[in-house]
Amino acid sequence: MEKATILVVDDTPENIDILIGILGDDYKVKVAIDGPRALALVAKSRPDLILLDVMMPGMNGYEVCKLLKQDPLTSHIPIIFVTALSESSDEAQGFALGAVDYITKPVSAPVVKARVKTHLALYDQKRLLEQQVKIRTHELEETRFEIIRRLGRAAEYKDNETGLHVVRMSHYARILAIKLGLPSTFCDLIFNAAPMHDIGKIGTPDAVLKKPGKLDAEEWRIMQQHAAIGAEIIGEHSDPLLQMARRIALTHHEKWDGSGYPNGLVGEDIPLEGRITAIADVFDALTSQRPYKQAWTIEATMELFDNQAGKHFDPKLVEMFKEILPEAIAIRDTYLEN
Numbered sequence: 001m002e003k004a005t006i007l008v009v010d011d012t013p014e015n016i017d018i019l020i021g022i023l024g025d026d027y028k029v030k031v032a033i034d035g036p037r038a039l040a041l042v043a044k045s046r047p048d049l050i051l052l053d054v055m056m057p058g059m060n061g062y063e064v065c066k067l068l069k070q071d072p073l074t075s076h077i078p079i080i081f082v083t084a085l086s087e088s089s090d091e092a093q094g095f096a097l098g099a100v101d102y103i104t105k106p107v108s109a110p111v112v113k114a115r116v117k118t119h120l121a122l123y124d125q126k127r128l129l130e131q132q133v134k135i136r137t138h139e140l141e142e143t144r145f146e147i148i149r150r151l152g153r154a155a156e157y158k159d160n161e162t163g164l165h166v167v168r169m170s171h172y173a174r175i176l177a178i179k180l181g182l183p184s185t186f187c188d189l190i191f192n193a194a195p196m197h198d199i200g201k202i203g204t205p206d207a208v209l210k211k212p213g214k215l216d217a218e219e220w221r222i223m224q225q226h227a228a229i230g231a232e233i234i235g236e237h238s239d240p241l242l243q244m245a246r247r248i249a250l251t252h253h254e255k256w257d258g259s260g261y262p263n264g265l266v267g268e269d270i271p272l273e274g275r276i277t278a279i280a281d282v283f284d285a286l287t288s289q290r291p292y293k294q295a296w297t298i299e300a301t302m303e304l305f306d307n308q309a310g311k312h313f314d315p316k317l318v319e320m321f322k323e324i325l326p327e328a329i330a331i332r333d334t335y336l337e338n
Contacts, residue, residue, distance in 0.1 A: 003028045004120055007047040009038040009064065010082070011056045015105070019051060019082070022109045023116065035059030039067060042074055049120055051112075052099075054083035054090070062097055069098040076126075078119045082107060164335050165284055166195035171331045172280035173273075179320050185240075186273075193245035194277050197252045200230025224261045227253050244273055252277040255312045267314075275314040279305075279321055282312075287332060298329065 005028045008019045013033075020029050030047060032038035034056055042050075050068075054061035061081060068074045080101040081094045091102045100122075101115050174191040201209060204226050208219045215223060230249030234242055251274030254260035256267055286304070289295040296304075302322065309315040321328070 004048040005030060005045075006116065007032065007038065007041060007050045009033075009035070009050060009056075009061070010053040012053075015053065015082075018107065019112065022107070022112050026113075027116070035061070035064040038064055042068065042077070046074060046077060048077070048123065049116060050077055050079045051082050051103075051116075052079050054081055054085055054094070062093060065094070065097045065099060076123075078123050080115060080119065082112075164337060165288065166197075168288070168331055168335050169197075169277070169280040169284040170194040171335075172283060172328050173276050175324050175327050175331075176276050176280065176317065176321055179324050180276075180317075182272075189241055189244050190248075190273050190276060193241055193248055193273070194280065196230070196234060196245040197248050197277050197281060198226065198230065199233055199245075199249055200226035200228065202233065203229040224253070227251075227262045247271045248273050248277045250274070252281060254278070256314050257311045259311075270314075275317055279313055279317055283321070283328065284332070289337060298325070 003026070006023055007030045008016055008023075009032045010016050010019070011033050016031055016033075020031070023029055030041060032041050036059060038050075038052070041047075052061045052064060061083065065079050065081075068077065068079065075098070078100045079098065080103060081091075081099050082103045082105065083090070084105045086104045094102050100119050103112060103115060170191050173194040174187050177187040177190050204223060208215065208222050211219065227250055231246050234246040234249055237243060237246070248271075250262070251265065251270050254263065254265040254270045254274060255278075256270070256275070258264050258266035260270075283301060283305075286296040286301045287298065302325070305313060305318050305321070309318040
């Protein structure tokens with residue numbers, strides 16, 4: 001088992017030698033003779049624990065501790081002050097800055113060994129618990145994403161779809177977001193939120209949703225309500241994923257020129273995720289075969305996109321989608337209908 005690394009920070013060589021003598025057999029000991037050197041060493045290779053003198057010239061131990069605790073990359077490292085200062089106010093200041101313990105000089109070898117061993121054990125336990133929490137949180141997030149994806153697929157089944165539509169279009173939405181250079185968090189969110197785009201169809205009567213012929217004016221009015229119904233089903237929520245899912249459900253039928261529904265939004269007033277989803281949704285609807293229609297060719301589909309750029313679709317997104325068209329075709333071919 002690899003030895004833990006202890007960083008000893010002290011400006012007095014005799015004190016350093018004493019601590020190396022106490023800890024050298026059991027730990028890998030590194031040394032810094034002042035604050036700036038200590039910070040440079042920690043930045044290069046983070047130790048498992050720091051023994052830090054307080055009274056040093058230039059930058060004192062309190063200042064070093066404060067800087068380490070302010071940095072997210074080093075704030076977790078246990079710091080034990082080793083100092084001749086023995087007033088309770090000195091100890092209180094050290095603890096207030098984030099130190100885990102306080103050893104007064106002259107040091108006792110058994111005390112140093114015991115304190116170091118204890119705080120390393122606590123640190124290891126904390127890291128283990130944090131890792132377990134991280135794993136469990138990831139599992140819960142994956143479960144939540146899967147539930148949302150399945151709810152989206154439920155709406156597609158009601159609309160005589162196989163459920164693969166939401167799989168394909170969510171992939172299209174993500175690769176388009178990636179092409180736009182959007183943050184990875186946004187790309188992941190839209191991938192998991194896009195399947196909810198038509199969840200409102202759950203509230204659309206079958207007589208309208210599954211009507212084989214053209215809808216009359218009243219039926220079309222009822223059909224258009226599914227965007228608002230979807231937003232209502234998802235509801236107001238503090239969770240970023242559900243917030244995006246709600247915006248997508250509400251706005252993916254809006255059009256760049258303001259002729260869409262439910263609110264007639266124009267241009268960039270339509271949320272970006274709604275504009276991206278509109279392209280992903282229509283591309284898949286046109287290029288997929290259904291019992292009631294043949295699949296459009298890629299050429300015919302892209303001709304429509306060109307004609308509708310600046311009308312139905314954000315023209316910039318149409319141009320970007322052309323650049324990822326080979327990836328989109330590969331996704332379509334991967335998730336073909338049986």
